[in-house]
Amino acid sequence: MRQETEQELLKKIIGFQREEITSCIIYKKLATIEKDPENRKILQRISEDESRHYATLRSYTHREVTPNRWEILFYVWLVRLLGITFAVRRLELGEKETTSVYSRYPDMEHFAEMAQDEQHHEEKLIGMISEERLEYMGSVVLGLNDALVEFTGALAGFTLALNDTKLIALTGSITGIAAALSMASSEYLSTKSEKTRNKRPVKAAIYTGIAYIITVVALVGPFILLSSPVMALCIMLLMALLIIAFFNYYYAIARNESFKRRFSEMAILSFSVAGISFLIGYLLKTVTGIEA
Template sequence: MTPEDIKQLVDFQVNEITESKIYSRLANIQKDTHNSEVLKELSAEELKHYHILKKYTGKSPSPKHWKITLYVLIARFFGLTFGIKLMEKGEVHAQDSYRKWADEKDLQTMADEEEVHESKLIGLLDEEGLNYMGAVVLGLNDALVEFTGALAGYTFALQNPKLIALTGSITGIAAALSMAASEYLSSRADNDGKNAIKAAIYTGIAYIITVVVLIMPFVVMSNPYRALVVCLTGAITIIAIFNYYYSIVKDESFRKRFLEMAAISLGIAAISFGIGYALRVVTGIDL
């Protein structure tokens, strides 16, 4: 192997030992025994790869401690599956690079394990929050589509930011409770009542958080149209953050989901704004 090859393998070696330490740290803080065992197996897999690479490099590099701390914190705050899958996205480059040494059987085996075995192990992780992702999607989708439309309509019809905020708050809270109740009844019917309350709570919380973010501009700003622009910007930001998270944990396309959800939300907002204008003209009501 050339010096450049050795240097590249050392970089991969650092990555393998770093990820082994991350998995080990996460395994030690897991309350769920099943998840802890899966993480320990992943840690052992990465450590094995580290020692295989050592046969080629002759070196024992240390892990990146900052990266260990970073991904452990990400997993703690944003969920185990998100943290691990975000980290593993970097493995694609390593797999492709291992393939170029076609004559080295150990490296080809490592590439296969990175591609198949580890993905299979990650799929075995059981995280309660992800079981309610559908409820969160329901709450966010409904809030973003329905509520951005309602606020856009209120903006032109009422033209008073405080009145828009008050009306929007009443509408949002009532809609959140309605969505939570609907999700409870739907989950109870589908699953014989199992986890129906949790599904309803996830839906309601997702809706309420979205309502608060969208209403806040009308509370703190005096110009209703500028507040609406900030509100719609907040809606796009929520859509981007959620769909990035969703694309990571579900291995789906971020671009497709983001553009679809943004187009629907902004489209409904534009239609509702037009309806508010039309009603103001037709009724002649001027507040």
Template sequence: MELTEQAKATLLAYQQTEITEHQIYMRLAQSSASPDNRRILERIAQQEREHARIFTSYTRQDVQPNTFKVWFYYLISRIFGFTFGIKLMEKGEEKAQANYEDFAEMVPELKKIIQEESEHEAALINLLDEERLRYTGSIVLGLNDALVELTGALAGLTLALQHTKLVALAGSITGIAAAFSMAASEYLSTKSEQTAKNPIKASVYTGIAYIITVLILIFPYLFFGNIYVCLALTLIAALLIIAGFNYYISVAKDEPFRARFLEMAGLSLSVAALSFGIGFLMRTFFGIEL
């Protein structure tokens, strides 16, 4: 069948997408330390190369992979984990794959490609084993506890102390002490459970997540003078952390974003508002003026 210029241009775009994904999967396979993950990634890469070959048989033209996308998704995968990077890439290609059906009569093999993209490939991706996703629960524990506890503490300290540096000092001491406490609790909890998780690694993930959150939340109090501006920036930072982490989980683990975000945001802001009120009452009751 003779292709129109428009049809050929569309098939060439699909062809470039497949060969680009082939390159991404091959790069990730080469950088994977796990033999099992490497085999899975290489298998998907071969599948993508076969898809590109099918398109080439119709376009009769070779295309180069999109170098920007290759490096973008490779770096995203290296920084945030290959499961996140791969699923983010696949989500970005869903619209293109949905349009494959428009050419199903022209390219009969597209039915096979669509099936492999939606079923076989998804099943292979779910077989990938990544350490950071196994310890997601520990990270959630550290983040959630730090967000709820420290936003509340900073809100209460803001009204009680009325001094940015004092709030930063008190918040830092409280946060770091709590981080070590949470890490120790996670170690004991994981050790007592019958899981494949390493107790030391679980405690480290929890402690690091907690400390990073503490540092971000107290940052405004170190560089701004207005106590209420600092509190507002801290609450905004808390919402951004919640949004960013829940977006990561929603992509990497195919979980709903909206419900998780609203739940965590509601808890953190509610505790902050309650603590702010307690700080006001304590300041008034004791008659403290700093």
């Protein structure tokens, strides 16, 4: 294996410096946003560690390095849009990569210590945050899973049985809203009977209902906007796939689970139900002889 030249190593260390100072500023800004005092202390401590790492690396390069302003802005907005948990987990993935890189230089003074610090950050970050939106994530999962599986199937069946986009959209909207109210009611009763300390039945019902209705609007939209039932069905299935991908990416990062496994399971289930429903619509139309 080829040995790195001094110039190549210097370039790498400068890259490490940029990552450390960028992380330092990101954690500092997240600490100002975080309301929980314990979480804030941990974020501040990690920011101080990253600042110390930057100073250590600067002793090798004798250079000041500017942070990545776009990355800082990205994480600030990420917190505002998707919550502190998701943003911190994304940062944690970067911490793992940095730990791996530092571990490749066991002969470099201070690198082993910085690798241990980064590993310690991971351990702290894994269990540090309690966020309301994640406590109700189960309700959102329930709403989205049920809406995607049930509603893609229903719209696929309506497409062949009715063959009119406006009629499909009307029928689908009525079915979807009724199902959303039913799911919200079921979640309210379920949460109330479980008597979960951190979950309020009304909030759980609202999270479930909103998740279901948002999915209904996204999936019915193509049938409202387009005149071709087949084209509307194809775009609806694409929308379903995008919703599955986005939600499962968020959930996998926030809960530290496998994205590929969750995405594959949910996509296969939703599209299988859609395919079966499409065939049922065709068979019913053939057997009954009813033409829309």
